Amino acid sequence: MPxxxxxxxxxxxxxxxxxxxxxxxxxxxxNYGDINIKVAIIDEGIEYDENLTLHPDFQGKLSDDLTDxxxxxxxxxNLKTREVGNDTIEGSYHGxxxxxxxxxxxxxxxxQDKEGVVGIAPNTRxxx
Numbered sequence: 001m002p003x004x005x006x007x008x009x010x011x012x013x014x015x016x017x018x019x020x021x022x023x024x025x026x027x028x029x030x031n032y033g034d035i036n037i038k039v040a041i042i043d044e045g046i047e048y049d050e051n052l053t054l055h056p057d058f059q060g061k062l063s064d065d066l067t068d069x070x071x072x073x074x075x076x077x078n079l080k081t082r083e084v085g086n087d088t089i090e091g092s093y094h095g096x097x098x099x100x101x102x103x104x105x106x107x108x109x110x111x112q113d114k115e116g117v118v119g120i121a122p123n124t125r126x127x128x
Contacts (some may be wrong), residue, residue, distance in 0.1 A: 022120050041102075045095045047096040057105045063126065104118055106119070
């Protein structure tokens with residue numbers, strides 16, 4: 001299998017990926033995770049901007065399966081959310097940061113943009 005090498009500008013600064021040996025997992029799997037895997041962010045949610053638009057790293061990543069969300073919320077007592085459609089708006093940036101560490105898109109943007117991190121499992125979907 002070919003080795004996978006992210007080209008995201010800030011990838012070299014993501015020291016925790018090296019500590020966790022994430023590159024080894026990507027190389028072993030031959031991919032960056034499975035789109036059929038959904039990761040629940042048990043936090044304050046994922047932030048939208050003032051136009052209720054998600055950050056580009058999260059476009060197309062949020063699960064819109066309401067059954068999954070109902071099951072998740074049923075299992076977690078006292079979880080309070082404000083909803084916009086099927087997705088959650090948060091009150092701070094922590095949930096967004098957690099979601100980014102897990103699932104930011106890989107190879108998004110160009111080096112001259114000087115932005116872009118890669119998530120541990122970029123191909124996974126998110127529930128919030």
